[in-house]
Amino acid sequence: MQRKKPDIDRVFHALGDPSRRAILEKLSQGPISVSKLAEPLQITLAAVVQHLKVLEESGLVQTEKVGRVRTCRLEPAGLSVAAEWIGARRSMWERGLDRLGDLLAEPDEKWREKPPRP
Amino acid sequence: MQRKKPDIDRVFHALGDPSRRAILEKLSQGPISVSKLAEPLQITLAAVVQHLKVLEESGLVQTEKVGRVRTCRLEPAGLSVAAEWIGARRSMWERGLDRLGDLLAEPDEKWREKPPRP
DNA sequence: GAAATACTTAAGTTGACACTTGACAATCGC
DNA sequence: GCGATTGTCAAGTGTCAACTTAAGTATTTC
Secondary structure, eight states: OOOOOEEEEEEHHTTTHHHHHHHHHHHHHEEEEEHHTTTTSSSSSHHHHHHHHHHHHHEEEEEEETTTEEEEEOOHHHHHHHHHHHHHHHHHHHHHHHHHHHHHHOOOOSSSSSOOOO | OOOOOOHHHHHHHHHHHHHHHHHHHHHHHOEEHHHHHHTTTSSHHHHHHHHHHHHHHHHHHHEETTEEEEEEEEOOOHHHHHHHHHHHHHHHHHHHHHHHHHHSSSSSSSSOOOOOOO
């Protein structure tokens, strides 16, 4: 479909990349500079900076530059967006599973068209 | 970096697409056939089938074909993988935030190299 | 058994995205 | 000031992924 990106979209897209998740793991140990962040990864500093841009735009990471050093840290609120989406789906899920027998037994005109009630 | 894909990678990648999330939302209301699934989306049936393949390989969805109809349903375990990853990161996060003051005050040779202890 | 339904598969297009290289800018230590 | 450190920007490249169209395969219905 590829529509424009609301917040949730950015967050999940950001989480979808292994390098970015590696960055988040590192950051979960505490704030750190860009170059220290890049060191263990096998990509260039420039690439890390690009990932950081994505992470920052998605609200998962915050950065602040002091002198020539940019320090990065996690933004707890960012992950919450994802956690909440998943949580909501999961609960509907489980409610749905309770009714699973019903839904399988019945035909599925349940949530598409409502036949006229005479 | 773009390495090969472990499970968690597939799951987050799958969640990163709006069409696929739309499919999951629909499925969270109960099992449904492929064409019913495709109807409200503005993409072709073929595209939906491709999305379903991704969702199935990531473990988020299960499908079963009976006669000529393929019925799709959510796989609760799939989302758990994502939920757990997020949960783990969040808790480290929060522990990290407590120590934030320390980490900012100290230099950061904390988690990279351990100087020899005489 | 012919027509309709419900997918399935293959091939091709297009745009996004991860990465690189190389040049540049700001700041720190001396 | 000068050199080293630390990051930033702009192109450019190659790959992947989302879609489409079009043709094909089972199944069911009449």
